Amino acid sequence: MSYAPPRRGLPPLLLAALYAGAVLLPMVLGWTTGHQRVGMRAAAGCGIAAAVMIFLQMISSGRFEAISGRIGIDVTMAFHKWAAPAALVLALGHLALLVGPPDAERPHRLARRLDMLLQPDLAEAWAALALLALLVVLALLRDRLPIRYELWRASHALGALALCGALLWHILSDGRGLAGSPTLWLIFAAGVGLPALGVYARRLRASPATDWRAAETRLVAERLWEVTLDPPPGQNLDFRAGQFAWLAFAGHRLPLYDHPFSIASAPGEPRLRFLIQEAGDFTRRIGALPPGTRVALDAPHGSFGLDPHGPGGILLIAGGVGIAPVLSILADLARVGCRRPVRLIYAGRSPEAMVPPAFYGPACDALGIEPLLLADRGAAAAGMGPAPLTEGHLRMSLVGLDPQQCDVLLCGPGPMMTMATDCLAGLGVPLSHIGYERFSYDAGSLSAKDRRILAGIAALWAVIAALLLAYSFA
Ligand SMILES: Cc1cc2nc3c(=O)[nH]c(=O)nc-3n(C[C@H](O)[C@H](O)[C@H](O)COP(=O)(O)OP(=O)(O)OC[C@H]3O[C@@H](n4cnc5c(N)ncnc54)[C@H](O)[C@@H]3O)c2cc1C
Structure with missing residues (x-):
């Protein structure tokens, strides 16, 4: 039986090489025709990279599986989040280098350059x-803004579109050869803009006939709803256990x-089921x-998931509504007759806030596992252990498994994922064997895995900075 559709994403190193190559190409093309002075070349390089x-x-x-299918939505969004401030720094560098430093021997040069930069033909x-x-500031402050998420997204999308338009206009009208071929920029802008x-x-354009239909919505735990969807006639969804969907309701x-x-x-x-926790203005209305x-x-x-037929044991850790993808994975492991030893830890605020055993019991029985259930409140009365998750719980779950071979999947609140990742790494589980799904992109403190991801992103910026220097002094 084939387990799941193959992963469609490009490998991380290829993505990084393509990214750096995209930054380098216009510099190389501009280098052959452009200005020779170091300051001007550095200004052009910063502008091109930005x-x-x-x-x-x-x-x-x-939204694009070629990009996030392999590296995951977490890494993609972390990259998206930090690339914009990095581009802003480069854009400010572009401006500063165009103005240039004050020169005591040419006292009027600064005023002349500022005057030139303030000409109306540079309005764009x-x-x-x-x-x-503005986009960078509003994105960094997003969760603190007193506006609905949808409104923020609309302003972000329209602002980004206007930014790309103004930028293209600037490159085509003021690039003066330094930015490389205008045709190439047009092709490039169309190449990224049209898919978006x-x-x-x-x-x-999608016909309403392709829409799914809400079949049932029921409360399954405190502020936690199960939403079941019926497929459009004759259709089904081919997915890997652990993946997610973008859903838009009510037409x-x-x-x-x-x-x-x-x-x-x-x-x-035959149907899709989702577990939805009341969190904000949309999810609070899901029960209706x-x-x-x-x-x-x-x-x-998404790339959250694992191979049920790989070597070593499997440790699944879910906190709160993080049980949603874990339930899919657990049921799938049972469905395909996984022979790997499986362990499950499920923690919640209270037994009432956790899905009932009917959700995970049958798969646990089929796999022959006893889940470790933890709750912050009311644990003893429900026969559960006391939360929070500790190193002791993780150590106990790894007994009988080779940590080096073990695959761990984690989904839950940010602090729990950070703690568990760092602890598991300390217990010998390689970071590459620990998979995440974060439900919030701003999930607090960083784990060793997050730091590794950020180091990878920083290494890419370092390569771009080196390319910039090489271009400036070439
Ligand atoms: C990959 C992934 C899988 C998820 N799976 C589940 C799940 O199975 N069950 C569940 O209950 N929750 C899940 N979430 C979280 C869920 O998407 C948000 O809780 C929900 O969208 C909040 O909407 P709201 O309007 O009620 O809340 P709001 O008050 O509008 O938002 C609360 C926070 O949720 C985030 N959020 C809101 N809308 C979006 C959006 N359209 N895209 C990305 N983030 C958003 C923002 O950080 C926001 O600050 C998942 C999130 C991600 C990224």
Whole structure:
């Protein structure tokens, strides 16, 4: 039996090489025709790198499996989040280098250059810089802004579109050969812009006949709902256990209304099931979803999951609603007759806030495992252990398993994932064997794995900085 559709994402090193190559190409092309002075070349290099990075943001939004299918949505979103401030620094460097340092021997030079940069024909460049700064600030402050998430997303998408337009205009009208071939920039902008716009166009064009339908919504634990969807006639979804879907409810066609939810049912089930925790203005209303409501589905996405036939043991750790993808994986391991030793830890605020045993019991029985259940409150009365998750729990779960061979999948609150990752690494589980699914991209303190991911991103920036220096002094 084939386990699941193959992963469609490009390997991380190839993605990094393509990214650096995209930054380098216009510099190489501009180098043959452009200005020779070091300062001017450095200014052009910063501008080119910033522009390429901004355009590439269009396709690093987590919607393209070629990009996030292998590296995962967490890494993709972390990259997307930090690439924008990095591009802003480069854009400010571009501006500072164009102004140049004060020169005592030429006292009027600074005023002349500032005057030149403030000419009306550079209005689009200033607009691009202002938009970039605004987008970065609003993205970093997003969770603290008193506006609905959908409104923020709409402003982010429209602002990004306006930024790319202003930037392209600036490159084509003011690049003066230093930015390389205008045709190449047009092809590049279309190459990243059209797929991004395509995500919206596809959804607007999609026939309502392709929509899924809400079949049932029921409360399964405190503030936790199970939503079951019926497929459109004659269709089904091919996905790997652990993946997630972007869902837009009630006939909303634009992806602005999409919310990501992990699929809690196993592949092969005729219906899709989701577990939805009341968190904000949309999820708080999920209990009132009428049966028959149309649901637009963009799926499958994500790289959370594992090979049930690999070597070594499997440790699944879920906290709160993080049980959703873990249930899918657990059921799938039972379905395919996984022979690897499996352990499950499931922790929650209280037994009432956790899904009942009917959700995981049958798969646990089939796999011959006894889950370790932990709760912050009311644990003893429910026959559970006291939360929070500790090193002792992890150590106990690894008994009889070779940590070096063990695959661990973690989904839960940020602090729990950080603690568990660092502890497991200390107990000998390689970081490459620990898989995450974060439900919030700003999930607090960093684990050793997060730091490794950020180090990888920093290494890519270092390569870009080195390319910039080489270009400036070439
Ligand atoms: C890969 C992934 C899988 C997820 N799976 C589940 C799941 O199985 N069950 C579950 O209950 N929750 C899941 N979530 C979280 C869920 O998407 C958010 O809780 C939900 O979208 C909040 O919407 P809201 O309007 O009620 O809350 P809001 O108050 O609008 O938002 C609360 C926070 O949720 C995040 N959020 C809101 N909307 C979106 C969005 N469209 N895209 C990304 N983040 C958003 C933002 O960080 C926001 O600050 C998942 C998140 C991700 C990234």
